[in-house]
Amino acid sequence: MADKFRIVIVGGGVAGLALATRLGNSVGRTGRAEITLVDKSFAHVWKPMLHCFAAGTAANENDRISFMSQASRHHFDFWPGEITALDRKARTISLAPITDPLSGKPVVDARSLGYDALVLALGSRANDFGTPGVAEHCLFIDNLVDANGFNDRFRMELLRAFANHQELDIAIVGGGATGTQLAAELHKALDIASLYSFGEKPPRLRITLLEAGPRILPAFPESVSEAASRQLEAIGVTVRTSAMVSGADEEGFILKDGSRVPARLRVWAAGVKAPDVTHRFDGLRLSRSGQLEVRPTLQVMDDDHIFAMGDCAFITEGPVAPTAQAARQQAHHLARTLPAWMNGGTLAPFSFHNKGAVVALGDYNGWGTFPGGSVFGGGWLRGISARMVHLMLYRQHQFELYGPVRGTISCLVDWLDMFVRPSVRLD
Ligand SMILES: Cc1cc2nc3c(=O)[nH]c(=O)nc-3n(C[C@H](O)[C@H](O)[C@H](O)COP(=O)(O)OP(=O)(O)OC[C@H]3O[C@@H](n4cnc5c(N)ncnc54)[C@H](O)[C@@H]3O)c2cc1C
Known part of the structure; x- marks a missing residue:
């Protein structure tokens, strides 16, 4: 082992950057x-805002956090690089x-990098x-690259x-939070x-939201x-449930019943899977969607020195949905337990505390749920309370x-910025 205990965290998203910052501030x-x-990449973005960057209703240059700057202020190192493999025997990543x-x-x-404890926090992508x-x-x-690319096309x-006095057809596959919020945000942008x-x-704008299940x-x-x-129908979005997509081409989507949904812009926002690189992780056990199977301590199944958290982790004894809330709680858990484990202590199991969920449909409406089953938002408030909670999470x-x-x-800077820039990206 090197002089100091080496903790390498791969992935600086919701979970990874929170853990690096907390561990940096302590050990x-x-x-x-x-x-x-x-x-x-070189900068962190809050992934739940990606649909706003895609629509251009938020400016990502304000909302990025430079990894190098964060590292220098919080006592950790940052290396740009994409993990391609790991060697469990040598305890190195490539x-x-x-x-x-x-x-x-x-x-x-x-390059390769040695570790004494490796934390994988690689996130996920649509499936x-x-x-x-x-x-x-x-x-x-x-x-962010995808979101900016989408905005350029949009x-x-x-x-x-x-210029041609035409309509613009957009079809979005996936009636989860991402697809639903994107549909509303695109309307808000226009x-x-x-x-x-x-x-x-x-x-x-003619937006069609396609969902395979019975409801969004x-x-x-x-x-x-x-x-x-x-609400979506009221702003002109066509919501189609039980619509199973069987293919896509340059003209739109083809549904299982043989019908077509024409669209110049086609967005896939359904399903969740871990990045493909997890298949090159020296035989670590994976779930069906490529997530790393972990124990309640967040250690992977066959190696005590490798941890996984956030969207790329699958807790076999009690899976949790891949959300920012779960990613954040797992990061806080490891920030508390890793320092004692480094000195020979035991690791406490992670348990998820559901604090509810919030969804915001642009400026039109929003809803939040509490674990007890109660719902707030909607109605005469036009969802302002739920949208405020969404913003407050960020x-x-x-x-x-x-x-x-x-x-x-x-x-304050974001607030002042509203007086200077248009509230949608125009260039
Ligand atoms: C549009 C959208 C809206 C959402 N809205 C909500 C919401 O309202 N509420 C909610 O709870 N959740 C929401 N989510 C889900 C939430 O964003 C994720 O659950 C959360 O970001 C997971 O955090 P993470 O740290 O696991 O991964 P991420 O935040 O995705 O971070 C992963 C990091 O790993 C890096 N990385 C990936 N591969 C490699 C590699 N090979 N080498 C090196 N680095 C790598 C990436 O660059 C990234 O920085 C939303 C997601 C999307 C896409």
Whole structure:
């Protein structure tokens, strides 16, 4: 073992960055451990906001947190890199070479990094279940690059529809929180953008939300699903449930009953699977969707020195839904238990405390549920309370990472920004 206990965290998302920051502030600051965060990108974004970046209703340049800056303030190291494999015997991970995106030439060679404890927090992506044509013809919003790519296409297609006095057809597969919120957010984007269209009539958006199950938002009570469907229909979104997609091409989606849903923009926001790289993790046991199977201590099944948390982990004895809430709680749990374990202590099991769920349909409405089964939002408040809770979850995350002073300044900057920039991305 090296002089200091080496904790390597791979993935700086909701779970990974919270853990790196907390461990950095404890065992990193006192010098008891050397903490290294590895991520394939250079900045953290709060993934539950990706649909807002995709629609252009939030500016990601304000909401990104630089990993290097966070590391220097919270006593951990950051290495950019994409994990490609791990060697359990040698206790090393392999990182892919880094290439210059402009020239395509290598900038940093492939490397390996040693660990005494490895925490995998790689997140997840949508699962197309191998549906023909989806990989080639659909857009995804699994990360910031995808969300920005979608926004570029969305603005170009809006321009085309605007200039040619056409309608713009968009079809979204997946009636979970991601697809449902994206549908509403795209409408909100057009509503705001219309204010800048110099009196010209804006193009009409025809959004179709396709869900294979009997109702949208299946994680919420039926009353919320019904109210959300009504709200979406009221703003012009067509909601189609029990609509099983069997393929996609450049003209739209093909349903199992043989009918077609035409769409210039096709988005796949259904299913969840772990990144494919988990299949190269030295035989670690995986769930059907490629998540790393873990014990209640969050250690993987066959190796005490490897942990997994967040969307990429599957707790075999009590699976929890892949949400930011679960990812955050798992990070807090490991931040509490790892320091004692490093010194020979035992690891306590993780238990999930369901604090409820919130969904926000743009500025139109929103709902929240509490564990007891009660629902709030909707009705005459037009969901303001639920939307505020949604926003507060993000602020809470920011405050945890930034601390109270920088967290407050960041809120103020965002608020002042509203007076300077348009509230939708126009360029
Ligand atoms: C549009 C959208 C809306 C959502 N809304 C909600 C919501 O309202 N409420 C809620 O609770 N949840 C919501 N979720 C789900 C929530 O975002 C996830 O459950 C949460 O982000 C999981 O956290 P994580 O740390 O496991 O993964 P992530 O936050 O996804 O972070 C994974 C990190 O790993 C890095 N990474 C991936 N592969 C590699 C690799 N090979 N090498 C190095 N680094 C790698 C990524 O760059 C990323 O930084 C939403 C998700 C989406 C997409």
